[in-house]
Amino acid sequence: MTDHQNTFMRQALQAATEGAVRGEVPVGALIVDSEGNILACRHNQGILLKDPTAHAEMLAIREACQKIGYERLIDCTLYVTLEPCAMCATAISFARIKTLFYGALDSKGGGVEHGSKVYTHRTCHHKPEVQGGILAEECGKILQDFFKDLRKKRQDL
Protein backbone atom coordinates (compact mmCIF):
# COMPACT_ATOMS: atom_id res chain seq x y z
CA MET A 1 0.00 0.00 0.00
CA THR A 2 1.15 3.51 -0.76
CA ASP A 3 0.90 6.30 1.82
CA HIS A 4 -1.91 7.73 -0.28
CA GLN A 5 -3.87 4.50 -0.08
CA ASN A 6 -3.30 4.23 3.66
CA THR A 7 -4.62 7.76 4.04
CA PHE A 8 -7.85 6.87 2.25
CA MET A 9 -8.31 3.74 4.36
CA ARG A 10 -7.74 5.83 7.49
CA GLN A 11 -10.55 8.12 6.37
CA ALA A 12 -12.81 5.10 5.91
CA LEU A 13 -11.79 4.01 9.44
CA GLN A 14 -12.69 7.46 10.73
CA ALA A 15 -16.15 7.09 9.17
CA ALA A 16 -16.45 3.66 10.83
CA THR A 17 -15.61 5.24 14.20
CA GLU A 18 -18.30 7.85 13.69
CA GLY A 19 -20.72 5.01 12.94
CA ALA A 20 -19.86 3.26 16.20
CA VAL A 21 -20.57 6.46 18.15
CA ARG A 22 -24.03 6.47 16.55
CA GLY A 23 -24.64 2.83 17.48
CA GLU A 24 -24.00 1.34 14.07
CA VAL A 25 -21.70 -1.62 13.34
CA PRO A 26 -18.48 0.28 12.59
CA VAL A 27 -17.73 -0.21 8.91
CA GLY A 28 -16.65 2.71 6.75
CA ALA A 29 -16.33 3.07 2.99
CA LEU A 30 -14.83 5.73 0.75
CA ILE A 31 -14.86 6.12 -3.03
CA VAL A 32 -12.25 8.10 -4.95
CA ASP A 33 -12.12 8.85 -8.66
CA SER A 34 -9.08 8.35 -10.87
CA GLU A 35 -7.70 11.76 -9.88
CA GLY A 36 -7.94 11.05 -6.18
CA ASN A 37 -11.06 13.15 -5.55
CA ILE A 38 -13.23 11.73 -2.80
CA LEU A 39 -16.74 11.17 -4.18
CA ALA A 40 -18.29 9.70 -1.03
CA CYS A 41 -17.37 8.57 2.48
CA ARG A 42 -20.02 6.76 4.51
CA HIS A 43 -20.52 4.42 7.43
CA ASN A 44 -23.13 1.70 7.96
CA GLN A 45 -26.55 3.14 8.71
CA GLY A 46 -28.87 0.15 8.72
CA ILE A 47 -30.34 0.94 12.12
CA LEU A 48 -30.43 4.73 11.81
CA LEU A 49 -32.10 4.60 8.39
CA LYS A 50 -34.14 1.46 9.16
CA ASP A 51 -32.76 0.03 5.94
CA PRO A 52 -31.17 -3.43 5.76
CA THR A 53 -29.40 -2.44 2.54
CA ALA A 54 -27.69 0.59 4.11
CA HIS A 55 -24.18 -0.82 4.33
CA ALA A 56 -21.35 1.69 4.05
CA GLU A 57 -20.42 0.54 0.53
CA MET A 58 -23.99 0.77 -0.78
CA LEU A 59 -24.48 4.26 0.62
CA ALA A 60 -21.12 5.37 -0.78
CA ILE A 61 -21.88 3.92 -4.24
CA ARG A 62 -25.28 5.60 -4.36
CA GLU A 63 -23.85 8.94 -3.21
CA ALA A 64 -20.92 8.80 -5.65
CA CYS A 65 -23.26 7.98 -8.56
CA GLN A 66 -25.49 10.92 -7.66
CA LYS A 67 -22.43 13.14 -7.53
CA ILE A 68 -21.20 12.22 -11.01
CA GLY A 69 -24.71 11.82 -12.46
CA TYR A 70 -24.08 8.34 -13.83
CA GLU A 71 -24.83 4.84 -12.61
CA ARG A 72 -21.30 3.57 -13.23
CA LEU A 73 -18.16 4.48 -11.32
CA ILE A 74 -15.63 3.59 -13.99
CA ASP A 75 -11.97 4.05 -12.95
CA CYS A 76 -13.02 4.63 -9.34
CA THR A 77 -11.56 2.93 -6.27
CA LEU A 78 -13.52 1.83 -3.23
CA TYR A 79 -11.90 1.53 0.19
CA VAL A 80 -13.85 -0.30 2.87
CA THR A 81 -12.74 -1.33 6.35
CA LEU A 82 -14.30 -4.82 6.16
CA GLU A 83 -14.50 -7.45 3.45
CA PRO A 84 -17.74 -6.68 1.58
CA CYS A 85 -20.73 -9.01 1.93
CA ALA A 86 -22.27 -10.60 -1.18
CA MET A 87 -24.75 -7.73 -1.54
CA CYS A 88 -22.05 -5.06 -1.53
CA ALA A 89 -19.59 -7.09 -3.59
CA THR A 90 -22.26 -7.47 -6.29
CA ALA A 91 -23.14 -3.77 -6.17
CA ILE A 92 -19.42 -2.94 -6.57
CA SER A 93 -19.43 -5.10 -9.70
CA PHE A 94 -22.62 -3.46 -11.06
CA ALA A 95 -21.07 -0.02 -10.46
CA ARG A 96 -18.04 -1.08 -12.51
CA ILE A 97 -15.67 0.02 -9.75
CA LYS A 98 -12.14 -0.60 -10.94
CA THR A 99 -10.34 -1.38 -7.69
CA LEU A 100 -11.49 -2.60 -4.30
CA PHE A 101 -9.28 -2.28 -1.23
CA TYR A 102 -10.59 -3.69 1.99
CA GLY A 103 -9.37 -3.98 5.54
CA ALA A 104 -10.30 -6.85 7.83
CA LEU A 105 -11.32 -10.22 6.48
CA ASP A 106 -14.86 -11.34 7.36
CA SER A 107 -15.04 -15.10 7.57
CA LYS A 108 -18.63 -14.94 8.87
CA GLY A 109 -20.25 -12.43 6.53
CA GLY A 110 -17.80 -11.73 3.72
CA GLY A 111 -18.75 -12.41 0.12
CA VAL A 112 -15.41 -11.84 -1.64
CA GLU A 113 -13.05 -14.41 -0.12
CA HIS A 114 -15.76 -16.21 1.82
CA GLY A 115 -19.32 -17.48 1.39
CA SER A 116 -20.69 -16.53 -2.03
CA LYS A 117 -17.25 -15.52 -3.38
CA VAL A 118 -19.09 -13.25 -5.78
CA TYR A 119 -16.20 -12.51 -8.15
CA THR A 120 -15.29 -16.14 -8.78
CA HIS A 121 -18.35 -16.99 -10.86
CA ARG A 122 -18.48 -17.12 -14.63
CA THR A 123 -21.66 -15.05 -14.53
CA CYS A 124 -19.94 -12.11 -12.79
CA HIS A 125 -19.49 -9.68 -15.67
CA HIS A 126 -17.18 -7.18 -13.99
CA LYS A 127 -14.55 -8.24 -11.48
CA PRO A 128 -12.69 -5.39 -9.79
CA GLU A 129 -9.03 -5.67 -8.92
CA VAL A 130 -9.09 -6.68 -5.26
CA GLN A 131 -6.65 -6.29 -2.42
CA GLY A 132 -7.67 -7.19 1.12
CA GLY A 133 -5.91 -6.89 4.45
CA ILE A 134 -5.22 -3.12 4.31
CA LEU A 135 -4.77 -1.82 7.89
CA ALA A 136 -6.53 -5.07 8.75
CA GLU A 137 -5.63 -5.03 12.43
CA GLU A 138 -7.06 -1.57 13.08
CA CYS A 139 -10.09 -2.22 10.89
CA GLY A 140 -10.81 -5.43 12.77
CA LYS A 141 -10.13 -4.01 16.23
CA ILE A 142 -12.78 -1.30 15.96
CA LEU A 143 -15.34 -4.03 15.22
CA GLN A 144 -14.13 -6.30 18.04
CA ASP A 145 -14.26 -3.40 20.50
CA PHE A 146 -17.75 -2.48 19.32
CA PHE A 147 -19.17 -5.97 19.81
CA LYS A 148 -17.32 -6.44 23.13
CA ASP A 149 -18.87 -3.20 24.35
CA LEU A 150 -22.29 -4.24 23.05
CA ARG A 151 -22.11 -7.58 24.89
CA LYS A 152 -21.10 -5.79 28.08
CA LYS A 153 -23.99 -3.36 27.79
CA ARG A 154 -26.41 -6.25 27.29
CA GLN A 155 -25.03 -8.05 30.34
CA ASP A 156 -25.45 -4.88 32.38
CA LEU A 157 -29.14 -4.63 31.47
Added chain:
Amino acid sequence: MTDHQNTFMRQALQAATEGAVRGEVPVGALIVDSEGNILACRHNQGILLKDPTAHAEMLAIREACQKIGYERLIDCTLYVTLEPCAMCATAISFARIKTLFYGALDSKGGGVEHGSKVYTHRTCHHKPEVQGGILAEECGKILQDFFKDLRKKRQDL
Protein backbone atom coordinates in the same frame (compact mmCIF):
# COMPACT_ATOMS: atom_id res chain seq x y z
CA MET B 1 -49.49 -21.37 -6.62
CA THR B 2 -52.78 -20.14 -5.24
CA ASP B 3 -54.91 -17.60 -7.11
CA HIS B 4 -53.88 -15.08 -4.48
CA GLN B 5 -50.21 -15.66 -5.19
CA ASN B 6 -50.76 -15.44 -8.93
CA THR B 7 -52.52 -12.12 -8.40
CA PHE B 8 -49.51 -10.71 -6.54
CA MET B 9 -47.11 -11.90 -9.24
CA ARG B 10 -49.36 -10.30 -11.86
CA GLN B 11 -49.06 -7.02 -10.00
CA ALA B 12 -45.27 -7.37 -10.00
CA LEU B 13 -45.50 -8.05 -13.75
CA GLN B 14 -47.57 -4.90 -14.17
CA ALA B 15 -44.83 -2.92 -12.39
CA ALA B 16 -42.25 -4.52 -14.71
CA THR B 17 -44.32 -3.41 -17.72
CA GLU B 18 -44.39 0.13 -16.39
CA GLY B 19 -40.60 -0.05 -16.04
CA ALA B 20 -40.23 -1.10 -19.69
CA VAL B 21 -42.29 1.89 -20.81
CA ARG B 22 -39.84 4.10 -18.91
CA GLY B 23 -36.83 2.41 -20.55
CA GLU B 24 -35.82 0.24 -17.62
CA VAL B 25 -35.10 -3.48 -17.79
CA PRO B 26 -38.59 -4.81 -16.97
CA VAL B 27 -38.37 -6.48 -13.58
CA GLY B 28 -41.02 -5.88 -10.95
CA ALA B 29 -41.13 -6.72 -7.25
CA LEU B 30 -43.87 -6.62 -4.65
CA ILE B 31 -43.77 -7.17 -0.89
CA VAL B 32 -46.77 -8.25 1.16
CA ASP B 33 -47.06 -8.68 4.90
CA SER B 34 -48.51 -11.74 6.65
CA GLU B 35 -52.03 -10.35 6.30
CA GLY B 36 -51.71 -9.82 2.57
CA ASN B 37 -51.25 -6.04 2.72
CA ILE B 38 -49.03 -4.73 -0.05
CA LEU B 39 -46.13 -2.80 1.52
CA ALA B 40 -44.31 -1.91 -1.70
CA CYS B 41 -44.45 -2.55 -5.44
CA ARG B 42 -41.55 -1.30 -7.57
CA HIS B 43 -39.77 -1.78 -10.86
CA ASN B 44 -36.07 -1.49 -11.70
CA GLN B 45 -34.92 2.13 -11.77
CA GLY B 46 -31.16 1.92 -12.21
CA ILE B 47 -31.10 4.25 -15.21
CA LEU B 48 -33.80 6.67 -14.06
CA LEU B 49 -32.26 7.06 -10.61
CA LYS B 50 -28.64 6.75 -11.84
CA ASP B 51 -28.20 4.11 -9.15
CA PRO B 52 -26.70 0.67 -9.90
CA THR B 53 -28.28 -0.71 -6.72
CA ALA B 54 -31.83 0.32 -7.76
CA HIS B 55 -33.15 -3.12 -8.64
CA ALA B 56 -36.87 -3.66 -8.09
CA GLU B 57 -36.28 -5.86 -5.02
CA MET B 58 -33.93 -3.35 -3.35
CA LEU B 59 -36.33 -0.46 -3.88
CA ALA B 60 -39.26 -2.53 -2.62
CA ILE B 61 -37.34 -3.65 0.49
CA ARG B 62 -36.29 -0.10 1.30
CA GLU B 63 -39.81 1.23 0.81
CA ALA B 64 -41.43 -1.55 2.85
CA CYS B 65 -38.97 -0.99 5.72
CA GLN B 66 -39.76 2.73 5.72
CA LYS B 67 -43.44 1.92 5.77
CA ILE B 68 -43.24 -0.33 8.83
CA GLY B 69 -40.45 1.68 10.49
CA TYR B 70 -38.18 -1.32 10.99
CA GLU B 71 -35.21 -2.74 9.12
CA ARG B 72 -36.59 -6.28 9.09
CA LEU B 73 -39.54 -7.59 7.13
CA ILE B 74 -40.31 -10.61 9.26
CA ASP B 75 -43.19 -12.80 8.00
CA CYS B 76 -43.28 -10.86 4.73
CA THR B 77 -43.31 -12.35 1.24
CA LEU B 78 -41.48 -10.93 -1.76
CA TYR B 79 -42.69 -11.58 -5.30
CA VAL B 80 -40.30 -10.73 -8.12
CA THR B 81 -40.62 -11.43 -11.83
CA LEU B 82 -36.99 -12.54 -12.26
CA GLU B 83 -34.64 -14.69 -10.18
CA PRO B 84 -32.86 -12.22 -7.88
CA CYS B 85 -29.18 -11.43 -8.43
CA ALA B 86 -26.67 -11.98 -5.61
CA MET B 87 -27.09 -8.39 -4.39
CA CYS B 88 -30.86 -8.68 -4.07
CA ALA B 89 -30.81 -12.25 -2.77
CA THR B 90 -28.48 -11.12 0.03
CA ALA B 91 -30.63 -8.07 0.81
CA ILE B 92 -33.68 -10.37 1.02
CA SER B 93 -31.77 -12.43 3.59
CA PHE B 94 -30.73 -9.33 5.59
CA ALA B 95 -34.34 -8.13 5.58
CA ARG B 96 -35.39 -11.50 7.04
CA ILE B 97 -38.06 -11.93 4.39
CA LYS B 98 -39.87 -15.19 5.05
CA THR B 99 -40.81 -16.30 1.55
CA LEU B 100 -39.48 -15.49 -1.90
CA PHE B 101 -41.49 -16.24 -5.02
CA TYR B 102 -39.89 -15.48 -8.32
CA GLY B 103 -40.84 -15.79 -11.96
CA ALA B 104 -38.33 -16.44 -14.72
CA LEU B 105 -35.04 -18.15 -14.04
CA ASP B 106 -31.94 -16.04 -14.79
CA SER B 107 -29.07 -18.27 -15.80
CA LYS B 108 -26.91 -15.25 -16.67
CA GLY B 109 -27.45 -12.95 -13.71
CA GLY B 110 -29.32 -14.92 -11.05
CA GLY B 111 -27.84 -15.46 -7.61
CA VAL B 112 -30.30 -17.94 -6.12
CA GLU B 113 -30.15 -21.00 -8.40
CA HIS B 114 -27.20 -19.71 -10.41
CA GLY B 115 -23.83 -18.00 -9.90
CA SER B 116 -23.28 -17.13 -6.25
CA LYS B 117 -26.18 -19.32 -5.05
CA VAL B 118 -26.40 -17.03 -2.05
CA TYR B 119 -28.63 -19.20 0.14
CA THR B 120 -26.51 -22.34 -0.14
CA HIS B 121 -23.63 -21.09 2.00
CA ARG B 122 -23.08 -21.91 5.64
CA THR B 123 -22.49 -18.22 6.32
CA CYS B 124 -25.96 -17.22 5.09
CA HIS B 125 -27.77 -16.62 8.38
CA HIS B 126 -31.32 -16.36 7.06
CA LYS B 127 -32.55 -18.42 4.14
CA PRO B 128 -36.06 -17.59 2.95
CA GLU B 129 -38.39 -20.27 1.67
CA VAL B 130 -37.97 -20.08 -2.08
CA GLN B 131 -40.17 -21.01 -5.01
CA GLY B 132 -39.18 -20.06 -8.53
CA GLY B 133 -40.92 -20.44 -11.87
CA ILE B 134 -44.13 -18.57 -10.98
CA LEU B 135 -45.73 -17.29 -14.21
CA ALA B 136 -42.27 -17.87 -15.59
CA GLU B 137 -43.25 -17.72 -19.23
CA GLU B 138 -44.91 -14.31 -18.98
CA CYS B 139 -42.19 -12.96 -16.69
CA GLY B 140 -39.53 -14.07 -19.16
CA LYS B 141 -41.38 -12.90 -22.27
CA ILE B 142 -41.57 -9.29 -21.16
CA LEU B 143 -37.77 -9.31 -20.78
CA GLN B 144 -37.19 -11.04 -24.13
CA ASP B 145 -39.47 -8.54 -25.86
CA PHE B 146 -37.70 -5.63 -24.18
CA PHE B 147 -34.23 -6.73 -25.28
CA LYS B 148 -35.45 -7.65 -28.77
CA ASP B 149 -36.93 -4.18 -29.12
CA LEU B 150 -33.74 -2.60 -27.75
CA ARG B 151 -31.58 -4.45 -30.29
CA LYS B 152 -33.91 -3.37 -33.10
CA LYS B 153 -33.73 0.26 -31.99
CA ARG B 154 -29.93 0.08 -31.93
CA GLN B 155 -29.85 -1.43 -35.43
CA ASP B 156 -32.12 1.37 -36.68
CA LEU B 157 -29.72 4.05 -35.41
